[in-house]
Amino acid sequence: MTYIFNRTGTMKPFLLRHLFPAIALCTLSAPALSIGVGDVTSGQIDPITRQVEQKTQRMVEQAMDRRLEKQINTQATELMEQLEALPSVLPILTRQGQKAFNDIQLDDGFRAVEGQWLVTGTAAELARLDQPGITVLERRELTGLGMTVVRFRVTAELDSHNALQDALPELADRLDRNHIYAPQTGAKEPLSETKVPQWRSLCTAPVRVGMVDTSIATDHRVFESAQVVQERFLALAEVDGTLTEPAIHGTAVASLLVGNRPGQWPARLPQATIFNASVFYDRDRTLSGATLGHLLEGLNWLAGQDLSVINISLTGPDNQLLAAAVSRLRERGVLMVAAVGNQGPSAPPLYPAAYTEVIGVTAADSSGKLYRWANRGEQVMFASNGVTVPVAHPDAGMVADSGTSLASPVVAAALACQRNELSEDKAIGALINAAKDLGRPGRDTEFGHGFLDF
16 A cells, blocks of 8 residues: 655555556456456465456556656746746845845856855955955854855945956955855755665764755654754854754655654654754744855854764855865865756756766756756766655645755765775765666766766
């Protein structure tokens, strides 16, 4: 019997009685149809009946998968349209109702905090920020990353790379905008109809895995036995209060790592501790964003948690400070796994997945069919299941959702298990050897080294 979770998280049986008679007639072979009453009463039809029931159940499940995939693809389209329809200037408020900043669209289509930049350097170099048109907002010592970062605001005349390069030539290669990054699931609102998860535990080692995401709803019942530590990075020095934190995306991602229901399905990492840096703020119920400043604070905290792997299910533009942080983490032996993005096959590479130090992950369904909205390119290293997968939702038990950010934690979990026993390079090599080669022979721009079915 197939089960579906409703919005309260309880299970209800999906009855086959309306489908079974018709499907059975279509699937019975000619010899089976010729069996007489005596054969039926003697029990000889039982094996055939079981085969029909099994085939019927598979057909029903496949039909549900197709229906869910169609609905999520429709919602993914709506989500992309909604992102594109964001106002060119979107005021972001704190939880207390005070204006924090304007979330603006740049000429290149990416988004950033209006008029804000970040720079890293020595004390003597950063002293050069003391000049007309520049207001220092915050200075942070990110010791975990080995960086001193200053966030500053500029006047309209200085609000470009060229203008700041002229004003601060010594810092030009170490400054960039306070860009805004976005999570990478496919559905605007996850769907309430889904199947019981079919994954298995990958290892029982007490691995420590980092996440950069939204908040996690740790009171969800799939986390009853999970070990989750999270810190919030949503404060701003120049305003009172903090930004409003969403929980949908982080809850979904964490459920793919440590979520479980005893007697129904196990956690992929049952003995793991998850360290989550909550860096996303609410734009509205279905859209969230993370500033580069908060992202760097989160990575800095994670750098001090003795982690082997960090999962980052977000994307955005190339940024000099983000690239420096990723490089510092890799030098310290931390492997980063990131979603490649859901902007479509012709979209340009998105970051951090496109940095060479990062393991980029795309999404495919359980049969190996590539997610239709997945980005493609040299940054793709692996594919994993990220289409109509069951995930936890803060308000709705288990739901179905799709996106490259749901495939990324599956690879992160497998990599964490390998890193528990192997060096960085050997752990990556083990995943390469385990990957099923799809698409063109060898590594390609769609599936990378292949599909990891965990």
